[in-house]
Amino acid sequence: MQTTFPTTLPQRIATTAAKLEIRNIVKVFNSSKQPKLAVDHVSLELAPNEFSCIVGPSGCGKSTLLSIAAGLIKATSGQILVDGIPVPGPGADRGMVFQHYTLFPWLSVANNVAFGLKLKKMPKAEQKAQVAHYLEIVGLSGSANAYPKELSGGMKQRVAIARALANEPEVLLMDEPFGALDSQTKEQLQSFFHDLWEKTHITVLMITHDVEEAIFLSQRVYVMDRSGKMRETVDIGLPQRRELDMKLTPEFLAYKKAIIHMLR
């Protein structure tokens, strides 16, 4: 006799390992005169604690793909799954950091970090401890009471990262988070973020147009091409612990060369 299983069960078994799964996503924009295929059947799986980057030429659909993963844009077809369960819209399980500063200017640094915790109705004392903890992690305990307009670009971005982390999302999505910073601040933040990831082992999917940054931070780099397709997946076999100097080693440069060739 045929028994009907509860529908979630087989689905869960089929996709146990992935924290975030992007399954066969297609996105067509119809707003302009002719339809624009921005993302063409892209699939990828992010294992728990994995840090992956997506690189690709400008306009290839990276931001669109990430916004779909965050639930901010509806895909034309395909699914986004967190822990094997399809997610229909945006939610606190997928935190996001944008390229441009998105701090709420009317809230102090501490209240910016507490924004998601307030929405969760976390008890006040717990909120305070959590905010203090994450400000400590990003090295901004001293600026807790400052308003965003008093911070430098790099500091703002660290607060934005703290705000996303304090919410303890299952996955952190980042769209060129260091793209607006000067090269020195950028390197500082890369190294800071690598240390942070080593400490917290949060699952991260990040977009960047900086190939070095992608190799330095990731275990895996996805390369997209102009047509919105996923072209190549590069596993980065560098040691877990990374220093900025590593960017000059032959192994690192070999990865860089390979990826730059794929982008041509």
Added chain:
Amino acid sequence: MLSDGDLMVDIIASSARVMAGFIFAAIVGIPVGIAMGTFYSMDSLLGGFVRTARYMPIAAFVPLIIIWAGIDEASKVLIIFFGIVFYNATMIADAVKFIPNETLNVAYTLGATRRDVLARVILPATLPNILDTLRVNIAGAWNFLVLSELIAAQNGLGFTIVRSQRYLQTDKAMFCILIICVIGLLTDFAFKLVFQLCLPWAESKVS
């Protein structure tokens, strides 16, 4: 001339009319503006009318308003109200639309519902623009006051200006105009102060 009891009556009468028209125009204009800026449906419903109504010459409507609302205080308050309410709504709607998409999106990824976004992001984000809008439009309110008092009034600064002109008392007319300017400057300063005290995180776009 300040000792003149009539002048005090004029000042109080005119200020009360301006305040009443201004407050009603704020009570109606702010929510309508926020709704138009936030909800696409509200913009399609009201946007066309509200934006067009700004070009409506209020002076031409004064006779009609008097027919509908009489020559009492109500008609004067209505003239001021209609003179500025559409500006309030459109300026605030535009301010809401000016909020970067990413600011709203980041709130959603922190677990906000649409309601949270309205109350915790859109409202505070537009507060400086709301204050700026009110500050600009209260000057307009004084213009419409004079217009409303030209037609049918027994007192008020605008009324006194017109009557002085009739008796060629130019000094008295000038003095009343000066009083309006001083009141205008004082309210402007008060708005600036409220802005600085209540919104230390923001920068006013009106100097």
